[in-house]
Amino acid sequence: MEWDAETDILVVGGGGGLVAALAARESGAHVALVEKHDRLGGNTALSSGSVPGAGSRFQRAAGVEDSPDRMVFDVMRQTNGTAPQHLVRALAQESGPLVEWMVDSLDVPLAFVPDLKKVGHSVPRTHGPGGRQGATVVAALEQKAQDNGILVSPGNPVRRLLQDTSGGIAGAVIENAGAEHRIGARKIILACNGFGANKEMLRKYIPEIAEAPYFGHRGNMGEGIAWGLELGARLRDMGAYQGHASVSHPQGALMTWSAIERGGFLVNLDGQRFVDESLGYSGCTTAVRSQREHIAFVIFDQRIHHYLEPKAQDYRDIVAHGGARQGADMEALGAARGLDGRSLADTLACYNSAAGGAATDGDTDLFGRKDFGGAPLCPPFILVKVTAGLFHTQGGLDVDANAQPLRNDGSAIENLYAVGGAAVGVSGADGNKGYCSANGLLAALGLGRIAGRHAGRML
Numbered sequence: 001m002e003w004d005a006e007t008d009i010l011v012v013g014g015g016g017g018l019v020a021a022l023a024a025r026e027s028g029a030h031v032a033l034v035e036k037h038d039r040l041g042g043n044t045a046l047s048s049g050s051v052p053g054a055g056s057r058f059q060r061a062a063g064v065e066d067s068p069d070r071m072v073f074d075v076m077r078q079t080n081g082t083a084p085q086h087l088v089r090a091l092a093q094e095s096g097p098l099v100e101w102m103v104d105s106l107d108v109p110l111a112f113v114p115d116l117k118k119v120g121h122s123v124p125r126t127h128g129p130g131g132r133q134g135a136t137v138v139a140a141l142e143q144k145a146q147d148n149g150i151l152v153s154p155g156n157p158v159r160r161l162l163q164d165t166s167g168g169i170a171g172a173v174i175e176n177a178g179a180e181h182r183i184g185a186r187k188i189i190l191a192c193n194g195f196g197a198n199k200e201m202l203r204k205y206i207p208e209i210a211e212a213p214y215f216g217h218r219g220n221m222g223e224g225i226a227w228g229l230e231l232g233a234r235l236r237d238m239g240a241y242q243g244h245a246s247v248s249h250p251q252g253a254l255m256t257w258s259a260i261e262r263g264g265f266l267v268n269l270d271g272q273r274f275v276d277e278s279l280g281y282s283g284c285t286t287a288v289r290s291q292r293e294h295i296a297f298v299i300f301d302q303r304i305h306h307y308l309e310p311k312a313q314d315y316r317d318i319v320a321h322g323g324a325r326q327g328a329d330m331e332a333l334g335a336a337r338g339l340d341g342r343s344l345a346d347t348l349a350c351y352n353s354a355a356g357g358a359a360t361d362g363d364t365d366l367f368g369r370k371d372f373g374g375a376p377l378c379p380p381f382i383l384v385k386v387t388a389g390l391f392h393t394q395g396g397l398d399v400d401a402n403a404q405p406l407r408n409d410g411s412a413i414e415n416l417y418a419v420g421g422a423a424v425g426v427s428g429a430d431g432n433k434g435y436c437s438a439n440g441l442l443a444a445l446g447l448g449r450i451a452g453r454h455a456g457r458m459l
Contacts, residue, residue, distance in 0.1 A: 016444025027456025079428025120436025194421025243285025
């Protein structure tokens, strides 16, 4: 074939794909990265930037005992054994070294968060940037990519992949300024996320969430999955997704689930609880969606407020825009927000009683919650109005432990890799219920490092 340009490794997608590009560059390969939008980031920039790292040195320094085996057990338990175990194990083994590499070699400002066990994890293993904003991670990765001589080209969408005579990948057609260019590549890594912005695909694969608000990146149209299908790749767990049950309304900023984990709870417009909040922010999505007007309120107290305010920029934004209402009297506070104040006060009393009794018999809550964080709650109380929606899809191309897409016969498509939302995640086959906190970003960054490293070695 004739090419307008050639490179060793072409990465498609400028969010988590930056990690894939940097891992490939370490092998000495010539690496180019293209992004269809004018700015890098994608869902990675919209995330909290948090990454689980099982057995990292930062955990050990904080006295937390963890291991990849423990993480595998946690993920398989959360997904009822339906997650692809070879990927779960590969990512669990990669997670600790990934965090250390990002800090030591890529200058990404991640720090261990020792005081929270996030959803699905049996011990604290989250590492995140100050302010809990993924844009901080993307900025550091972009700078490091530039420092390492990676050609980064935003505003250059891939239109299709090109095959060689044996059926393997040979290059891609890229559009620039309205003209198409053929780029030859010995390896291509698809890091272009899933199909959260594609209503047609959502209605086909995840009808239960298709009409919900979408809070992910608008460019996630599922092209990588479509290209894989054209090449004969098989799909896996296409009904899986990560939802979020607490997006502030109408502000649209993420109301961190740490408020729940520290002892808060959810009520509906009638001032009543309706779910076991320990299912997590993804697991509670459909419960919030089923409430009147798709609306709920996060209830917590000033102790939790003081914990969140210095740590979470999104929460500070909610406060600054008047989304967090405070009051010493729960009945009056609820009435001021349009709730049944008496019902809300009764709900608080029942919740506090359950939280207080949990320390003795552990089975006091009507909804089955057993971990109440720092509850019972004490005045003054805070209410934040929220809704629920889709953040990203978790199904995609079935890949092996090296991130290579598989055909129906189990053979890998030569020279092609898929990571993040383009590949199947580790949330299993049960919709939104199998998602463990931060495993979406782990699938993007961890599988990205695995793919980049393998692609570089196989040149």
